[in-house]
Amino acid sequence: MAADESFLPFGPGARSGPSAASRRRSRGPRNRKKGWKRWSGPEARLGREIGDFLEDVGLQERAAGGLISEQPNEGLFFLDTGNAPKGRRLRRTPEKPLHVDLVLQPLSKVPPPKNISAHQTPHGRKERNRREFWEKKAEKGIFPRGERRLRRRLSRGGAPKPQKPPELGRSDPQRGFYDIWGEHNPLEEPLAGQDLWYLQQTKKLPVQRPPRLRTRPSPLPPVEVIGAGGSYNPPFQAHQDLLLRALEVETRRKREEEKVERRLKVHEEPPSEESKLREQLEGLLEEEEEEEEEEEEEGEGKEEPPKKREQPGKKTEKQRRKEKEEKEKRQLRLGSRLAALRLQGLFRLRSLRRALRQRQERERERKRLRELSRRRKESEPRRLGRKRYEDPGPEVQLSEEIPENLRSLRPEGHLLRDRFKSLQRRNLIEPRERAKFKRRYRVKYVEKRAFRAVTV
DSSP: OOOOTTSOOOSTTGGGSHHHHHHOOOOOOTTSGGGOGGGSSHHHHHHHHHHHHHHHHHHHHHHHSSOGGGSOHHHHOOOOOSOSOOOOOOOOOOOOOOHHHHHHSOOOOSOOOOOGGGGOOTTHHHHHHHHHHHHHHHHTTOOOHHHHHHHHHHHHTOSOOOOOOSOOGGGOTTSOOOOTTSSSOGGGGGGTTOOHHHHHHHSOOOOOOOGGGTSOSOOSOSSOOOOGGGSSSOOHHHHHHHHHHHHHHHHHHHHHHHHHHHHSOOOOOOOOHHHHHHHHSTTHHHHHHHHHHHHHHHHHHHHSOOOOOOOOOOOOHHHHHHHHHHHHHHHHHHHHHHHHHHHHHGGGHHHHHHHHHHHHHHHHHHHHHHHHHHHHHHHSOOOOSSSOOOOOOOOOOOGGGOOSSSTTOOOOSOHHHHHHHHHHHTTSSOOOOOOOOOOSSOOOOOOOOOTTTOOO
């Protein structure tokens, strides 16, 4: 009786048939992970389930700060009343292109021709004119209709504030803010009182500004206020003092000009016959006298030959002993004289104390004068360039030029010239003069006659 194919065979050769060979699972090589026994069977499935569970738990702890099942409902959900502003959906950042795509890109740095028509904004000029129009209106307090409605709505109660979810930590937008570059920065509190070397190695310190950059070039104020004598209605005495100062400045300038003219003055007198003869004989008589004196000196030198210097001989023992004794006596006399002076100085303490006090007073007076001179030089303009600073002098009006009221006041001087002189006086720029035009080529005059000017 043939065996029924619906029953499973249990013999030793039951699995050697063709149907059994087709159902056998190919394991592959045993030295690979796929061929390990522990990756097959219910134990492998259980291990994979445990690994997936642990990975899910780790993901929840990283993303939500703990298991979602243990989070309270307030931290997972919020009540949508319909008035809260909806956040826009975040735009996904484009993925970084592969290196293969970067290699296949063209190497030319020349950009493709730009299509001007594709970058034109329709009605761009109209929109720009409209925006400028409403900007000018906004300066006067006039706004468009939509802006007025929004301002009216905000003035009634404003937009509803969103409910603050509990315990948001760093993601809380309502937390307090602080300046990370300010002095009272909570991030700098752990570094307070630390060693300078520690801060240099662990924290980048700001660059120390040198003290020379904090000093001003001149202690003078930027704008100097003129005295009471320069006002439109000055007191009589103050105005006279200002006139006296202006007179001193003009007198000094006039004296300097006369000095220059006196030095450059040329006497235009015709030369006489005597002056011409003296100029022609100048130097001839002196040369003859010098030659005669040289001849006389040579004759005197030949008569008296130079004396030879006697060479000193070797000193004897007696001479050496006498020099030594004289030296010792001289030192004894000097020592006794110094001792007598010290003894006599005890009776001169009052005079010495008086001389010392006078010397100290002289030193203090010199120090005070040096300090005054230093302060005066600091306020004076320094020599910064080729030219020296020239004081323009006070701006003053004469007694008959003083107006009767403020309406008829005529300004003195020029504002730009005054500011320019102030910069020079405070050592901010060097004194300079207006550049003079220098013609490069000589001007040539050419006479041209037209044919119409020629008459027959």
